[in-house]
Amino acid sequence: MSIRETYESLNLEPKPIRPHILAASTVVFGDDYYNGRRETINLSGFVQLNKWPMPGFEHKVDEKGYAEFATELISAPEVGIKGFSYELNDRIQVLSNPFLPNSGHVRQIVPGKNFPAEFYIRRFGILESSTLRLAHRNVIDIYGVVDAVPPFKKPLTGPYLGKPRGDGPFDVAQAPNVVKGTTLPEAWYPANDENEPVGITPSMFFAPSAGPCMSMLVDPSMIMQVSLEGQLEVEVNGKTARIELAGDYRQAAGTEILLFGPDKHDGGSGVLAQMARVAVVGECAELGGRVMLRASWPRVSGGTLGEGNEDSISRVKFPSELHIDAEFELVTPAHTLYATNAVHVAGKLSDMDATGTELKLDGGDTALVTTNDEVKARITGVNLVMRDALVGEHATVAV
Secondary structure, eight states, rough: OOOOOOOOGGOSSOOOOOOOOOOOOOEEEEEOTTSSOOEEEEEEEOOEEEEETSOOEEEEEEEEEEEEEEEEEEEEBBBBBEEEEEETTTEEEEEOOOSSOOOOEEEEEEETTEEEEEEEEEEEEEEEEESOEEESOOOOOEEESSSSSSSOOOOOOBBBSOOOOOSSSSOBBBBBTTTTOOOOOOEEEETTTSOOOSOOOEEHHHHHHHHSEEEEEEOOOOEEEEEEEEEEEEEEEEEEEEEEEEEEEGTTEEEEEEEEGGGSSSSOOSSEEEEEEEEEEEGGGGGGGGEEEESSSOOOOOOESSSSOOOOOOOOOEEEEEEEEEOEEEEEEEEEEESSSSSSEEEEESSSSEEEEEEEEOOOEEEEETOOOOOOEEEEEEEEEEEEEEEOOOOOOOO
């Protein structure tokens, strides 16, 4: 007879988990869910998950043999997720509502076997920008299947089982160790000082696709939040347009690059890099006005730092080459355009601070298409310069 597992065998420490998180939400702006403009916003940040065996959290085995333990997603000024919205032209930040319980559990799917397990959180959120403070009325149920605690996603792997194109609507098949909101769409309303929704006219919605309140935990060695400025060169109708772009990391724009040392991935020696977020904005008359270059959520922008033989991130010698196969998307007033191939960008970091590094296109051009594969432009040049940077093991949102 096999031994029946419970989560007590994990010997979890009685302290919070405080990992880095990558997330996305597809947002519909305005009070009309069916006709509003959709935007998938990449978010990232720093979360705190309280759990058993901390005081106040229980572990139990029910009468059918399913073990589970209780969890809670907490809110504090330094934790939450942030990203930059093209539609708002502003940073947004999503926090847990401190006045309502963001509680959940990890529960066995097969009785007596700890993993795979169901991960569940009842989510009550607050969404803030420089001009908005929004809350939703109903709970957003967050579900996923995890195979460890903490359920860290393997570096440089995507959130879906596949690589869809577009901001939806489409069905979402999330990968293991990725969780998503299941009770969507959900309307967000202006909030009062007690984080209560006010009135009956919403300001935005979270949609059930393409990024249905999705998130995954990652375990990088180093996180670089960097302001960017530079140029994107595109060919439109046979003519070349040069777009001046900029984004400030303090507004959740610019870029966030994650570095994974050999102890954080199973790929042998060397340091892996991921361009987790990009948001740089400029004007392009040929494409109809204000545009924003962003990183794809479904398709991971992965690469390397260093020579590839380092046995630790501390062994990286500077100056050091950074190579990233960037999966770019370009938001325009009329369409969101999707690069058909990864754009290889490369630069040389003088040190871990990254300031002054130029990331330039290294390779051929690529088409920018609509979700119907209609070619609207081609990326022919990229030159993005890293400016102010915040580099560390944690990426607090309160910057």
